[in-house]
Amino acid sequence: MDGQRPGLVVVGASLAGLRGAEALRDGGYDGALTVVGDEPHRPYDRPPLSKHVLAGELPAEATRLPQLTRLRARWRLGQPAVALDRERRELRLADGTTLPYEKLLIATGARARPWPGAGADLAGIFTIRTLEDARDLRSALALRPGRVLIVGAGLIGCEAASCCRDLGLTVTLVDPNPTPLARLLGTAIGGTLAARMRDSGVDLRPNTKVLAFSGDAGRVRRAHLAGGAEIATDLVVIALGATRDTGWLAAAGLVADPGGLTCDAACRVLTATGEPDPAIYAAGDVARWPNPLTGGRLVTVEHRGNAVDQARHAAANMLAPATGQIPYGHLPSFWSSQFGLNIKLAGLTAGADALAVVHGTRASRRFLAVYGRAGRTIAALSFDQARWLPAYAEAVAAGAAFPPILGATDRPRIETLAPGWPGPRRLEAHHA
Ligand SMILES: Cc1cc2nc3c(=O)[nH]c(=O)nc-3n(C[C@H](O)[C@H](O)[C@H](O)COP(=O)(O)OP(=O)(O)OC[C@H]3O[C@@H](n4cnc5c(N)ncnc54)[C@H](O)[C@@H]3O)c2cc1C
Incomplete structure (x- = not known):
């Protein structure tokens, strides 16, 4: 390892930070690597917290994430980054120390509102x-x-x-x-x-x-x-819900607010003038980027799968030359278990103008439904019908016509209905 060069730094020691750091090593990076986290713990997994941990089936301490690669990292845990000086390429930590970086991955996620x-x-x-x-x-x-x-x-x-x-x-x-x-x-x-x-x-x-x-x-x-x-x-x-952890970037000259930290398609953060900073990338819940799979719209995705995929993608771009930056496309997806139901969604439902139940029935609470917007399929949802989901997820990724008629459909005629969106969210103090 080269002890003289500042090396690569990851801020945020959770899922995206850990998988990003691993991907840097897996991608062949052999220099100094530092992971900064404001929590005192090694990275742990959040999805079980509202499921198995609350149920008493798993102690909270047993959620630690497995480390998939030998990281050889310097961990600065219990130590929030409080400021970023992009000109000097330095992070300032809460204890007053500064940490120089050659390249930085921001994975500071979100906090409960x-x-x-x-x-x-x-x-x-x-x-x-x-x-x-x-x-x-x-x-x-x-x-x-x-x-x-x-x-x-x-x-x-x-x-x-x-x-x-x-x-x-x-x-x-x-x-x-x-x-x-x-x-x-x-x-x-x-x-x-x-x-x-x-x-x-x-x-x-x-x-x-x-x-x-x-x-x-x-x-x-x-x-x-x-x-x-x-x-x-x-x-x-x-x-x-949650607000993105971007407060520490207030003076960094980036496009950052409680809704996210804006990046370009390659996950490089955008400066206030709209140019990407070639030394700083973001991934996971905190990142807001133009996703090619959602028509280039700026999106943030607060799901586990994105934190892993985006961190790995950003790390690969960090190691690539400026001319080799690859856009990050991701089909958002999540799962949830509740009330004996296994709920899975692939795609983003925002702006859907139609909904069709293509397998099963809502009355039986076992069904697969697809969401459409302007004649295209934009999301697929399963309630205890996950075996059909991959095929419909492919239709979503391909922007198939709505509703997609896949060979497996068990219906001669598919009924479409309105998804039913509530009115605009009102920014009142009690439900901001
Ligand atoms: C209770 C719960 C249940 C969930 N269930 C599901 C589910 O069923 N399915 C699913 O797909 N997703 C689920 N999610 C979402 C999933 O956990 C997140 O998408 C994932 O944790 C995002 O990872 P991240 O690393 O981007 O951010 P985070 O996990 O938020 O981690 C960010 C880390 O950065 C640290 N940090 C913040 N600011 C600083 C700073 N200035 N300096 C240093 N460190 C800092 C934070 O303390 C934190 O440790 C759930 C989330 C929660 C909270």
Whole structure:
């Protein structure tokens, strides 16, 4: 190794940071490599936190990610990067030290959006993003709180509701939208999930906004709703999504905000003047890039598969010459297990103007549906029908006509319906 040269630096020691660092070594890089992370832990996996860890099936500490390559890296853990000086090619860390880099991979991901309203300081209010979050929430659930309230029926809120019902706890789930997962899947599919949740005993309250919490002796006891009603509670899970961790880049002259860090197609970060910085790349939840598979639209993808693929792609470009930069195309996909259902999505549903159930039925809760926009297939969703998904994912990647008629279809005529999107998100303090 060459001890004289500053070497390569990765900021963010989680999934994208780890897989990116491994890819640098696998790609033949033999110089100095430093991984900076603000958490005190070696990289661990987040998806189990809202599933097996909450359920008590897996200790939070057992989520550590396997290291797939000998990294020979210098780890700077428990040490946030607080500033970036691009001219000097230096990172500043919280302890005041500076870290020079030849090339930098930014993989600082996202943070759980905290409760923004009154009552945020009360005990008994939790979010789920970190190992500590999951461990603390699991310990609190093991004490069997009488009434659990979950605020936000996105993926993590729904998974938490499912775990709490499996534990036999009384669960209320509130969301300002008409159904769970309304922004991700639309209300037509969200209605199917709502029925499943109610069958499982969740007190689902759609079209409901929490304005504030209040408590007794410093512990949360009540949620105050818009319209004046209250919900009594002993434990609250806030599941309002995540904001990208870009605050430390405020003075770096990049296009960065809580919605993401903008990159070019090759994953190089864009400067305020719109040029890529050839020494800095980004990957994972934090990155916003023009994805060729979604028509070159700027997208951020908060799913595990993208963190791995994009980090590997960015690392390969970091090692390649300026003339050899390859655009990153990725078909977003995720899975979720909740209420005994295995839900998988390939593609992005945003802007869909039609939905077709092409296998099974919504009533049976076993089906495969496709989303279309302007006559093209843009996403495929399976509820316990995953065996059909790869074929439809290929149709999505190919931008096939909507609805795609694949040989396997078991229907003579495919019925199309409206996905049902809720109105624009209102940036109110209680649901920013
Ligand atoms: C509870 C939960 C359940 C999930 N379930 C699923 C699922 O079922 N399927 C799926 O596809 N995806 C799921 N996801 C999403 C998936 O976990 C993320 O897409 C993935 O973790 C993104 O990895 P990342 O490395 O880009 O970002 P992150 O995992 O957010 O990691 C970023 C790291 O950078 C650190 N960092 C931030 N700022 C700084 C700084 N200034 N200096 C140093 N370090 C910094 C952070 O502390 C963190 O350790 C889930 C996420 C959560 C939270």
